[in-house]
Amino acid sequence: MEQSGKKVFILLIVCSCSLIFLSILLSNYWNVGLVQYKYWIEKNMELLRNKTEYLSNKQTQVGNIVLKNSNDKLGNSQVGAERKDTTENSKNNHYFPVNINISLARDEVKHIQENSEAKYIVYLCPGMCGGWGDRMTGITSTFMWSLVTKRKFVIQHHHPCALTKVYVSNHVNWSINLPKGLTQTQRYLIDNEQFSPKEIGTPNTHIEKRYSNDVIIFRNNIDWIKAFKNALYKDRLIELGFNPSNLSMDYIFPKLHNLLFKPQQExxxxxxxxxxxxxxxxxxxxxxxxxxxxxxxxxxxxxxxxxxxxxxxxxxxxxxxxxxxxxxxxxxxxxxxxxxxxxxxxxxxxxxxxxxxxxxxxxxxxxxxxxxxxxxxxxxxxxxxxxxxxxxxxxxxxxxxxxxxxxxxxxxxxxxxxxxxxxxxxxxxxxxxxxxxx
Missing domain, CATH: 3.40.50.11350 (Rossmann fold)
Structure with a gap:
């Protein structure tokens, strides 16, 4: 009698496991939706084969993501864990990437803003300026000019609405009003690929000597960053904490973006x-x-x-x-x-x-x-x-x-x-x- 009870108990366990397994397969089938059925079969078999490796804290390659069980039974991706740690430990809690060293540039920005004699440079967008990426290009390039020439940086972005609807100042107070009575020059440089090599990259005279007005206003959507590799600006780049030999938009954009912006509250x-x-x-x-x-x-x-x-x-x-x-x-x-x-x-x-x-x-x-x-x-x-x-x-x-x-x-x-x-x-x-x- 006792032996029969054990057999019944084992049979119940086997049936329960089968039902759970069937539920998992059915759930995965519906989640895939319109994705190819053949791929779904291969994927589930792969997951079943690797189940023991997930639970034994070994890394497993699935597609191109390395998964690693790190004391949790879900086996979350290693990169995912890094992302959550990065965002949750951000000093300013603005949910921008961290591990970007902007300390020297931040100090230089502070000195510029405290200098009552400093001149100004303006990124202007009153109308057609390109899409969001084009605007990030123009803002970053113009801001780089301001850092190299120790000018206060201003953003006047009005189209289709104020930039302050989404971004506010972080380390740079770029939303200030310009004083009246200053001399100024304005350049429209949308899609102008020739300006930066001609005016920044090759001349042997510093841009501040050639653009000496109190206020310089640019409408721009072109990447100027590599042009600042000109030897004229090497010492200033080092003062800012930037590597002159690695100067590119890939390298500089996260630094300058973090200096300029934090998300508006909403x-x-x-x-x-x-x-x-x-x-x-x-x-x-x-x-x-x-x-x-x-x-x-x-x-x-x-x-x-x-x-x-x-x-x-x-x-x-x-x-x-x-x-x-x-x-x-x-x-x-x-x-x-x-x-x-x-x-x-x-x-x-x-x-x-x-x-x-x-x-x-x-x-x-x-x-x-x-x-x-x-x-x-x-x-x-x-x-x-x-x-x-x-x-x-x-x-x-x-x-x-x-x-x-x-x-x-x-x-x-x-x-x-x-x-x-x-x-x-x-x-x-x-x-x-x-x-x-x-």
Whole structure:
């Protein structure tokens, strides 16, 4: 009788385990949604084979993310743990990346602002200035000029609305009013590729001697940073704590952005709420710029709709709501809705209308700029990041301040690194691995 009871008990355990296993498989099936069924089978078998390794605190490669069990039973990604530690221990709690040394530059900015004799330089955006990425380019380049010449920096950004709707001053008081009665010069340099090499990079006379007005006003959307490698500015760059031999937008942007900005209170709250919703999970992000589409009809074509399946296949590797959150920011409402349908339990979205800061939906442009700024800063916290060939995605990747798990979406391919950079390894939709293209 006792032996029969044991057999019944064992049978119940086996049945219970079978039901649990079946529930997991069914749950994963529905989460995958429209993603290829063959891929789902392979993925679940892989997870089952590696289960013991997760529980024994060994690193396991899944796709391109290294997972490591660190005393928690979920096996959260190592990079995810690093991201959460970074944001939660930020000194100013503004949820910008840390581990960026700006102490010398911050001290220099303080000295400039305390100097009552200092002249001014202004970044001006009263109308068409390009999209968000173009504006970050113009602001950063103009600010660099101010640091090199010890001028006070001012931002006058009025289109489609005040920049203070999303950003406020951090270490630089850039929202001040200019004194009256000062001499000034203004240059319109939108899309002017010749200005920085001609005026900064090659002359043997310092720019402060050639631009001596009390106020210099620039409308600009071009990267000037490398031009400051001119030997004339080497000593000043060292004073600022910058490496003259490594001077590029990739290197300088996170430093200057952190000197200038912190999120406006409402934006910071939204950013904190979003990051809290992804706590203890890895954040996997894709910035998909399609170009001309019903949402933004006036934009040039950037990618074709038939290119999108490779993005969905890549993201499907992370379609597990226990371990990951997937965030997709895009210029197309159709793509936004497709992401929600494909990854219903894993997707994390931000509210707001999709706009291009310069090109469309101008009656909603200010509201749209708030979503743009929020999405931009979210991308800087992604553990895995795919970006399209656009300044918006590339500047977010720079602010992220890491090349780890960074991928580019270009011409129907996903490549390692920036989409404009050297393309050595491509994502294979069949093997789900990166390899050199044959």
């Amino acid at each position: 934006l910071q709250k939204k950013l904190e709420d979003f990051l809290h919703s992804t706590k203890n999970k890895s954040l996997v992000c894709a910035q998909i710029r399609i170009g001309k589409n019903p949402t933004i009809p006036n934009d040039p074509t950037r990618n074709k709709p038939e290119f999108l399946p490779i993005i969905w296949d890549f993201l499907a590797q992370y379609n597990n709501s226990i371990k990951y959150k997937i965030f997709v920011t895009t210029d197309s409402e159709n793509i936004r809705q497709s992401a929600k349908r494909l990854f219903p339990t894993t997707i994390a979205d931000t509210e707001g209308v999709i706009t291009h800061t310069d090109r469309s939906n101008q009656n909603q442009a200010c509201q749209g700029m708030q979503k743009v700024a929020l999405d931009f800063n979210i991308l800087s916290h992604c553990d895995v990041l795919i970006i399209s060939r656009s300044n918006f995605g590339e500047y977010a990747a720079r602010l992220r301040n890491s090349a780890k798990e960074l991928y580019g979406f270009t011409n129907g391919n996903i490549v390692k690194g920036f989409p404009r950079g050297e393309k050595n390894e491509y994502f294979n939709r069949t093997t789900k691995q990166f390899s050199k293209k044959q």
